[in-house]
Amino acid sequence: MKRALITGITGQDGFYLAEYLLSLGYEVHGLARQTGLEHIRGNLLQDVPPELYQRCHLHAVNLDNFPGLYRLVSSIPFDECYHLAASSFVGERLADGYQTIQNNIASTHYLLAALNEFQPGCRFYFAGSSEMFGRPDKAPQDEQTPMNPRSAYGISKVAGYHLARNYRESMGMFCGVGILYNHESPRRRPEFVTRKITLAAARIATGGGGRLQLGNVEARRDWGHAPDYVRAMHAILNHDEPRDFVVATGILHSVADICETAFAHAGLDWREHVESTADFYREEEQVPLTGNAERITQETGWRPTVTFEQMICAMVDADMARMRTLS
Ligand code: GDP
Numbered sequence: 001m002k003r004a005l006i007t008g009i010t011g012q013d014g015f016y017l018a019e020y021l022l023s024l025g026y027e028v029h030g031l032a033r034q035t036g037l038e039h040i041r042g043n044l045l046q047d048v049p050p051e052l053y054q055r056c057h058l059h060a061v062n063l064d065n066f067p068g069l070y071r072l073v074s075s076i077p078f079d080e081c082y083h084l085a086a087s088s089f090v091g092e093r094l095a096d097g098y099q100t101i102q103n104n105i106a107s108t109h110y111l112l113a114a115l116n117e118f119q120p121g122c123r124f125y126f127a128g129s130s131e132m133f134g135r136p137d138k139a140p141q142d143e144q145t146p147m148n149p150r151s152a153y154g155i156s157k158v159a160g161y162h163l164a165r166n167y168r169e170s171m172g173m174f175c176g177v178g179i180l181y182n183h184e185s186p187r188r189r190p191e192f193v194t195r196k197i198t199l200a201a202a203r204i205a206t207g208g209g210g211r212l213q214l215g216n217v218e219a220r221r222d223w224g225h226a227p228d229y230v231r232a233m234h235a236i237l238n239h240d241e242p243r244d245f246v247v248a249t250g251i252l253h254s255v256a257d258i259c260e261t262a263f264a265h266a267g268l269d270w271r272e273h274v275e276s277t278a279d280f281y282r283e284e285e286q287v288p289l290t291g292n293a294e295r296i297t298q299e300t301g302w303r304p305t306v307t308f309e310q311m312i313c314a315m316v317d318a319d320m321a322r323m324r325t326l327s
Contacts, residue, residue: 007083032058032059033062066110126161127157130222132147141292164177178244197258198316202266213277214275220255222290223253
């Protein structure tokens with residue numbers, strides 16, 4: 001039985017990855033802050049069959065608790081480590097990003113150093129992000145596109161990517177990097193625009209009223225489905241050689257497209273409920289973030305299976321079901 005360590009198991013991706021690895025027969029160990037543990041335990045207990053949940057072990061170790069991290073990595077042998085934990089709000093101003101930069105880089109470095117010392121054969125996945133390209137000069141981006149991060153989060157991810165690359169090239173560790181574009185699901189946090197919209201559509205459709213305030217509805221992104229993207233993480237670590245891979249759909253949609261799909265699915269006309277406000281505007285983007293996932297498709301066979309429309313409708317359905325349980 002393979003044994004995997006997931007940092008950031010309480011997040012959207014951590015949950016889906018744990019569920020996926022458990023379904024493949026893995027023993028899964030998850031790291032989380034003490035405060036997040038009860039939450040993930042509840043989610044896993046509710047959504048994962050008990051026979052799978054038995055193979056899931058949760059550890060209350062913060063990533064800045066270096067002795068705790070060393071203790072864990074020196075006492076349990078892992079085949080694969082998925083390093084997903086990171087502070088991750090891209091909208092954060094660079095001037096406020098000290099914690100994001102410091103914590104994200106230091107935790108990646110500590111984890112790599114601990115693994116390299118105690119179990120150099122463990123495969124390491126680093127969760128890269130399209131924010132590493134930041135303001136690219138061409139679209140779509142691929143693994144050769146120069147990095148030009150424009151946020152504290154993006155800067156910390158570029159540094160993590162270089163750390164993983166160095167441990168791969170200088171120390172011989174199997175370090176794979178997934179450069180993931182936006183990926184969403186009913187477990188997405190509400191500050192991200194997809195979930196903000198599906199929640200509002202569900203609330204208004206179930207009689208909760210209110211209006212939805214957004215920033216630029218013409219802003220475009222390459223939105224994929226989180227459960228598809230965790231399959232890519234696993235494919236990257238189970239490839240013959242450690243490499244970097246762009247994981248994307250290659251299809252752009254606007255924020256207005258999300259509104260159109262979500263509100264129509266809830267039986268509403270979005271134009272009657274949505275307004276644009278300067279409060280949520282970000283710096284204008286000249287070249288859109290959209291990825292060319294040819295390398296991962298060719299080398300591992302990975303490809304997305306769920307369309308944008310299917311995903312947004314499923315998110316609205318999940319939010320409607322939640323609203324009905326609450327009311
Ligand atoms: P990000 O790509 O990680 O920043 O994911 P978000 O979901 O936060 O934002 C996706 C896109 O939606 C960006 O281009 C935002 O500028 C745009 N956007 C427009 N209105 C909003 C809004 O009200 N909230 C958020 N979060 N993003 C918005």
